[in-house]
Amino acid sequence: AQSVTQLGSHVSVSEGALVLLRCNYSSSVPPYLFWYVQYPNQGLQLLLKYTSAATLVKGINGFEAEFKKSETSFHLTKPSAHMSDAAEYFCAVSSNDYKLSFGAGTTVTVRA
Amino acid sequence: NAGVMQNPRHLVRRRGQEARLRCSPMKGHSHVYWYRQLPEEGLKFMVYLQKENIIDESGMPKERFSAEFPKEGPSILRIQQVVRGDSAAYFCASSTTSGSSYNEQFFGPGTRLTVL
Numbered sequence: 001a002q003s004v005t006q007l008g009s010h011v012s013v014s015e016g017a018l019v020l021l022r023c024n025y026s027s028s029v030p031p032y033l034f035w036y037v038q039y040p041n042q043g044l045q046l047l048l049k050y051t052s053a054a055t056l057v058k059g060i061n062g063f064e065a066e067f068k069k070s071e072t073s074f075h076l077t078k079p080s081a082h083m084s085d086a087a088e089y090f091c092a093v094s095s096n097d098y099k100l101s102f103g104a105g106t107t108v109t110v111r112a
Numbered sequence: 113n114a115g116v117m118q119n120p121r122h123l124v125r126r127r128g129q130e131a132r133l134r135c136s137p138m139k140g141h142s143h144v145y146w147y148r149q150l151p152e153e154g155l156k157f158m159v160y161l162q163k164e165n166i167i168d169e170s171g172m173p174k175e176r177f178s179a180e181f182p183k184e185g186p187s188i189l190r191i192q193q194v195v196r197g198d199s200a201a202y203f204c205a206s207s208t209t210s211g212s213s214y215n216e217q218f219f220g221p222g223t224r225l226t227v228l
Contacts, residue, residue, distance in 0.1 A: 004154065036219070043116060043219035044155075044203070090154065098145060098168075098207075100217065102154030 002027040002093045006103035014111045019063075019078040021106050023091035026072060033074040034092040034100065035065055044090060050074060061085070086110045114139070116206050116220035117186075124226045131191040131198070133223045137206030144187045145217055146179060149201040161187060194227045201225075 007022040025031055032051050036044040048059025055067040061084075065076045074091060091103040117136040125131050137144050142163050147155040148171075158171040161181035172179065176194075181187040191198055201224050205217035 006154075009152075041121075041221060043118075043221045044205075045219070046216055049216075092154075098143075098160050098215075098217070099157045099171075100147075100155070101157070102147075102149075104152060104154045 002031065002095050002101050004091050004093050004101055004103040006089075006091050006106050008106055009104065010107045010109070012109045012111060013081045015083060016080050019076075019081045019085060019108065021076040021089050021091075021108070023065075023074045023076065023103060024072055025074060025091075025093045027093055027095055029095045032094045033065075033067060034094070035059065035063070035074075035076050036090045036092060036102075037061075038088045038090065038105075040087075047076070047089075081108075081110050083110050083112065116204055116218050118202075118204050118220035118223050120223060121221060122224045122226070124228065125194050126228050127195055128193050131194050131225055131227075133189040133191075133202050133204075133225070135187040135189070135204030135206075135220060137187070137204075138218055141206035141208055141218070143207045143209070143215075144181050145205045145207075146187075146189050147203045147205065149203065149222075151200070155203055158189075191225075194225075196227045199225055199227045 005024045034049045035047040038044045048057045050067045058064045063078045088107045092100040144161045146158040149155045159179045160168040176192045178190045201222045203222045204220045207215045
């Protein structure tokens with residue numbers, strides 16, 4: 001069985017500040033991990049994914065995430081927030097099949 | 113190059129009615145997945161279909177729910193005799209090749225079902 005916990009349902013950051021979204025997973029086998037973003041009235045868009053290659057994964061829009069097996073974490077970061085980063089972010093885990101297990105999501109607001 | 117299309121975007125039904133949710137995958141995609149998001153929860157896998165075949169329906173409720181992906185036309189998620197607990201956002205995703213975490217699932221905008 002696999003599951004994901006996203007810490008914090010809402011995160012508010014100032015424009016230009018660090019964005020940090022936390023994700024912890026549990027999986028009985030080596031996991032594949034994903035971050036998706038959802039803008040209002042749109043579908044989920046893949047930001048980045050970890051598939052057992054490099055532990056530091058770079059994605060689109062300046063986001064990156066680091067896989068830490070010892071901490072069972074896959075936190076998402078962006079050094080400098082932009083107004084366009086306001087969205088809902090979902091962490092997901094899979095055990096090398098098609099079933100994605102998602103966290104409950106974190107809504108990011110960016111203050112001018 | 114249209115993405116995954118879902119309609120309707122919003123659907124209101126009274127208890128006991130039927131709900132039909134449609135999903136048109138991206139062009140060239142022959143694999144469709146349905147997920148449900150209940151309020152304050154993450155998306156939960158429901159079913160995985162290929163053209164004319166249900167591959168995995170382990171996440172589907174045993175009663176009232178069914179899904180199909182015919183040779184022609186969109187995939188349909190059908191909920192009979194809806195109850196208030198069916199109120200949720202239903203997301204469809206599609207991918208090119210056979211189910212694997214390496215194959216990105218592209219998501220539609222979802223259908224928000226409200227049961228009165």
